[in-house]
Amino acid sequence: MSKKTLRLARVKSGIHDDLPTELRFESLVADHALTVEWNDLEQSLEKLVDSAGELLLRKDGRSTRVFWHRLGSSVYLATGGRHYRFDRVEASAVEAAVNDASHADIKAPMTGKIVKVAVSVGDTLKEGDTVLIVEAMKMEHELKAPFDAVVETLDGEEGAQVDLGQILARLARVQTD
Amino acid sequence: MRRRINKVLIANRGEIAVRIARTLRELGIAIVAVYSEADAEALHRRVADESRCIGPAPANESYLSIDKIIEAARATGADAIHPGYGFLAENPKFVGACEEAGLVFIGPSQAPMFELGDKARARKIAEAAGVLTVPGLAEVADDDLAAAGTKIGYPVLLKPSAGGGGKGMVEVHAADEMKEKSQAARRIAKAAFDNDTLIVEKLVRPARHIEIQVFGDGQGDAVALGERECSLQRRHQKVIEECPSPVVDEAIRERMEASALSLTKSLKYAGAGTVEFLLGPKGEHYFLEMNTRLQVEHPVTEMVYGVDLVAAQIAVAEGNGIPQSLRDAKPRGHAIEARIYAEDPEAGFLPTPGPVLAVHRPEGPGIRYDGALEGEGEVGVDYDPMIAKLIAWGPDRDSARRRLLRAFGDLALLGITTNSGFLVRVLEDERFAKAKFAIDSLEGWIAEDGFFDDPNDKALLYAAAACAFGKRATRSGEGSEASMSADADVYSPFDREGPWRALQGKAD
Numbered sequence: 001m002s003k004k005t006l007r008l009a010r011v012k013s014g015i016h017d018d019l020p021t022e023l024r025f026e027s028l029v030a031d032h033a034l035t036v037e038w039n040d041l042e043q044s045l046e047k048l049v050d051s052a053g054e055l056l057l058r059k060d061g062r063s064t065r066v067f068w069h070r071l072g073s074s075v076y077l078a079t080g081g082r083h084y085r086f087d088r089v090e091a092s093a094v095e096a097a098v099n100d101a102s103h104a105d106i107k108a109p110m111t112g113k114i115v116k117v118a119v120s121v122g123d124t125l126k127e128g129d130t131v132l133i134v135e136a137m138k139m140e141h142e143l144k145a146p147f148d149a150v151v152e153t154l155d156g157e158e159g160a161q162v163d164l165g166q167i168l169a170r171l172a173r174v175q176t177d
Numbered sequence: 178m179r180r181r182i183n184k185v186l187i188a189n190r191g192e193i194a195v196r197i198a199r200t201l202r203e204l205g206i207a208i209v210a211v212y213s214e215a216d217a218e219a220l221h222r223r224v225a226d227e228s229r230c231i232g233p234a235p236a237n238e239s240y241l242s243i244d245k246i247i248e249a250a251r252a253t254g255a256d257a258i259h260p261g262y263g264f265l266a267e268n269p270k271f272v273g274a275c276e277e278a279g280l281v282f283i284g285p286s287q288a289p290m291f292e293l294g295d296k297a298r299a300r301k302i303a304e305a306a307g308v309l310t311v312p313g314l315a316e317v318a319d320d321d322l323a324a325a326g327t328k329i330g331y332p333v334l335l336k337p338s339a340g341g342g343g344k345g346m347v348e349v350h351a352a353d354e355m356k357e358k359s360q361a362a363r364r365i366a367k368a369a370f371d372n373d374t375l376i377v378e379k380l381v382r383p384a385r386h387i388e389i390q391v392f393g394d395g396q397g398d399a400v401a402l403g404e405r406e407c408s409l410q411r412r413h414q415k416v417i418e419e420c421p422s423p424v425v426d427e428a429i430r431e432r433m434e435a436s437a438l439s440l441t442k443s444l445k446y447a448g449a450g451t452v453e454f455l456l457g458p459k460g461e462h463y464f465l466e467m468n469t470r471l472q473v474e475h476p477v478t479e480m481v482y483g484v485d486l487v488a489a490q491i492a493v494a495e496g497n498g499i500p501q502s503l504r505d506a507k508p509r510g511h512a513i514e515a516r517i518y519a520e521d522p523e524a525g526f527l528p529t530p531g532p533v534l535a536v537h538r539p540e541g542p543g544i545r546y547d548g549a550l551e552g553e554g555e556v557g558v559d560y561d562p563m564i565a566k567l568i569a570w571g572p573d574r575d576s577a578r579r580r581l582l583r584a585f586g587d588l589a590l591l592g593i594t595t596n597s598g599f600l601v602r603v604l605e606d607e608r609f610a611k612a613k614f615a616i617d618s619l620e621g622w623i624a625e626d627g628f629f630d631d632p633n634d635k636a637l638l639y640a641a642a643a644c645a646f647g648k649r650a651t652r653s654g655e656g657s658e659a660s661m662s663a664d665a666d667v668y669s670p671f672d673r674e675g676p677w678r679a680l681q682g683k684a685d
Contacts, residue, residue, distance in 0.1 A: 004643075006642075006643055006646060008639065008642055012523060013521050013523055013524035013594075014521075014524070021639070023639050023642075023643060025639070025640065025643040034640050034643075034644075036636055036639045036640045036643060038635075038639060041636075043636035043640075045636065045637065045640050047640075047644065050644060053535060053537070054537070055641050055644055055645075057637055057640055057641060059634060059636060059637055059640075064637055065586065065587065066637070066638075066641040067535075067537050067589035067591065068591070068641060068642075068644070068645040069534045069535040069589075069591040069592060069645075070645050070646065070648060071534060071592070075642050075645040075646055076534060076535075076591040076592055077591075077638060077641050077642060077645070078537070078588070078589035078590070078591060078597075079586070079633060079637065079638070079641070080585070080586045080601065080633060081582070081585030081586055081588060081597050081598060081600070081601035082597070082598035082601060082631065082633055083589070083590065083591070083594070083595065083597055083598060084638060084642075086638075086642045088646055
């Protein structure tokens with residue numbers, strides 16, 4: 001059975017917590033076994049119950065109840081009273097910050113709505129300047145310039161719906177000494 | 178005067194309206210809900226027998242509108258009004274309006290509510306009843322504030338005389354800060370309570386916030402039902418409460434109950450009330466204020482004393498006096514309540530209104546969930562962000578604490594950010610387990626490095642997320658919307674036939 005790949009970004013306080021984690025996972029049906037791999041770590045679990053909105057997972061001899069709800073590209077989890085949101089993100093979003101040397105495409109990290117366009121075509125930006133803010137489920141995600149750059153193209157206006165991975169702006173790097 | 182109450186209008190919303198409706202249902206009393214346009218789908222409306230819309234979302238035009246609520250009571254033929262807490266619960270004008278309209282107000286009469294509603298007056302009444310108040314002065318003019326602070330001894334606390342719920346309290350640590358801080362305090366008081374009168378009190382530290390539950394018959398008799406420990410606060414807002422207090426022994430309890438009863442009886446107070454005290458390091462107690470209503474944290478008293486305070490309020494309102502069950506009530510075990518807020522502890526506790534996608538509630542003996550969310554819903558921007566309370570009873574404090582933690586493990590409020598993980602963190606803290614805290618402790622804990630570190634296993638979270646992403650998107654209506662179905666990729670390796678499917682519920 002082949003392993004599946006999933007890129008997950010933890011959402012905390014309305015923004016993606018850090019760079020998404022690339023996850024590989026596999027389920028061996030016969031013994032309920034489940035393995036997850038990330039950053040060269042591999043962990044095994046058992047899936048005991050998998051019902052609507054509720055999982056019972058066993059790891060290291062201890063079973064844990066996890067509640068879940070999925071909406072589009074987001075999954076909400078609760079376990080031990082602690083709550084989480086993970087977004088499935090495109091590979092391109094992972095790489096946006098480390099784009100090629102001359103250009104960076106700013107892509108929608110999730111399906112949502114543009115709530116703010118902070119720049120115009122031709123604007124010169126400093127690294128870290130906000131280009132756009134995309135909102136989904138009242139969670140805002142700021143899309144920032146990965147380096148000093150000039151806005152080359154801009155596609156999308158405030159209030160527009162955008163799809164996961166859609167290119168919203170293209171930035172050309174400005175060489176600084 | 179005895180009268181039978183047949184239909185009660187609940188002039189409130191949220192968890193407390195749902196909780197009051199529960200008791201009314203048990204008593205066979207018809208339930209009328211009022212709701213704002215923002216609450217048309219709210220649970221408190223659905224648990225009622227009938228309901229009336231009382232206006233748009235802003236509380237000033239709905240839940241705080243005396244005229245609209247009285248009119249709703251008239252239109253539905255209600256014979257009594259329960260105010261809950263907050264909104265109009267401590268507004269003497271509302272009590273007067275009910276009386277004029279021939280409606281029974283389930284609570285104290287107008288006079289004691291008016292007298293106790295002002296902190297300066299309340300201090301005088303308490304002193305007249307022989308109750309020790311925090312050293313301080315009422316209604317001090319601006320020019321005399323610094324001198325008053327020196328006389329009382331810094332640090333002092335400035336409080337809006339007309340205030341409540343901890344709003345607008347400002348600490349002053351030295352005379353030279355007084356001018357600036359008092360101007361700020363007056364501005365806040367004016368804005369929040371339309372009255373800029375301040376009282377100055379000594380900031381007693383370390384101290385615990387302990388309150389006594391009282392219950393009066395309106396004729397000068399009253400009973401006390403022990404104390405509640407409410408020291409764990411953030412910005413003067415209670416976070417976790419318990420009954421009994423781990424630091425109150427029988428001797429302190431007797432003294433505090435005697436003070437609370439003296440005040441309650443002197444006012445010929447009717448119904449449920451709470452007398453709040455500061456408990457100093459030597460076991461001495463100082464009167465703070467008296468709340469003339471049901472408290473948010475009343476469930477811990479109900480669980481430990483085995484009583485229903487709402488049922489008792491109705492008995493008194495019907496003229497039947499204090500129920501014998503209250504007079505006979507004896508404390509048993511320990512109860513702890515945690516307040517669940519729609520707020521983000523890791524983003525400075527900012528409110529987090531928004532949609533709620535799914536709710537799972539804990540079950541089992543000794544667990545109580547008072548909430549107003551069931552399944553899909555919305556936490557709006559117009560009202561208080563407290564959305565639920567989780568309460569656990571146990572034979573002793575640590576059993577109650579462990580049970581509450583277990584209950585949190587069986588709770589899910591999905592789609593919205595809440596302080597649930599923060600509450601778990603506090604309940605797990607060794608200092609909480611050992612009851613080593615005072616009023617300022619929680620703020621200190623929050624400021625510690627690593628306080629919000631997540632102990633959950635990443636592998637578990639990732640595995641759960643992978644399983645969930647392998648499913649169709651969940652939604653009420655189960656994928657009936659085209660947009661959701663289009664999105665619902667079923668690429669999961671788990672959705673295959675196999676022996677484990679026997680355990681699998683029908684997910685989609």
